Amino acid sequence: MGLLGIATTGAGFDRGMLIRGYYLNTSWSFTPGSVLYLSVTGGSITQTQPSGGNNIVRIVGFAISATEIYFNPSNDWIQLV
Numbered sequence: 001m002g003l004l005g006i007a008t009t010g011a012g013f014d015r016g017m018l019i020r021g022y023y024l025n026t027s028w029s030f031t032p033g034s035v036l037y038l039s040v041t042g043g044s045i046t047q048t049q050p051s052g053g054n055n056i057v058r059i060v061g062f063a064i065s066a067t068e069i070y071f072n073p074s075n076d077w078i079q080l081v
Helices: none
Strands: 006-008 016-018 021-024 035-038 059-063 068-071
Touching: none
Parallel strands: none
Antiparallel strands: 006 016, 021 068, 035 059, 059 068
16 A cells, blocks of 8 residues: 565665566566556566455556566555455
């Protein structure tokens, strides 16, 4: 419900948190162009909109390719009942 970020790795100036921008992860396999959501599994991103009771639905970005996203978390979110 607050500020979201993706932890980045590296040394020196490369270390930190990405709060908006492009991010590549070769273990992802998203459908290019799909909307991405905060997952109900902590610390994950999914292209499947959460649908269970008390789940939070929040858009966190868009898939640019299977392994690259544009991370731009929405300030809006809803809690399902």
